[in-house]
Amino acid sequence: MDTINITVIDRDGVEHQLEAPTDMNLNMMEVCKMSELPVEGTCGGMAMCASCHMYVESDHDLPEKSEDEEDMLDEAFFVDDDKSRLGCQIKITEELNGLKVKLAPVG
Numbered sequence: 206m207d208t209i210n211i212t213v214i215d216r217d218g219v220e221h222q223l224e225a226p227t228d229m230n231l232n233m234m235e236v237c238k239m240s241e242l243p244v245e246g247t248c249g250g251m252a253m254c255a256s257c258h259m260y261v262e263s264d265h266d267l268p269e270k271s272e273d274e275e276d277m278l279d280e281a282f283f284v285d286d287d288k289s290r291l292g293c294q295i296k297i298t299e300e301l302n303g304l305k306v307k308l309a310p311v312g
Contacts, residue, residue: 232295
């Protein structure tokens with residue numbers, strides 16, 4: 206499989222159906238930016254800001270949060286301990302087909 210299907214709910218509640226390539230080592234922040242969704246990614250995907258904060262709405266089994274990701278989420282607004290992730294830390298893989306995320310409000 207070269208692409209997977211992902212649903213992104215923007216801050217206005219509109220669902221966007223996206224196709225994401227699995228062979229380019231992309232992350233969710235990059236996929237959202239490529240689709241012109243309002244995700245900043247100020248730090249360039251290094252888990253040094255929280256401008257790509259999103260909520261994982263589907264039941265996908267994601268890798269554990271790194272210490273850097275945990276530290277950034279501790280400083281973010283509107284964090285949901287069960288759903289909050291940094292989009293830059295969600296790597297696009299075949300296992301994420303059907304992933305559904307919602308962009309977190311900006312603080």
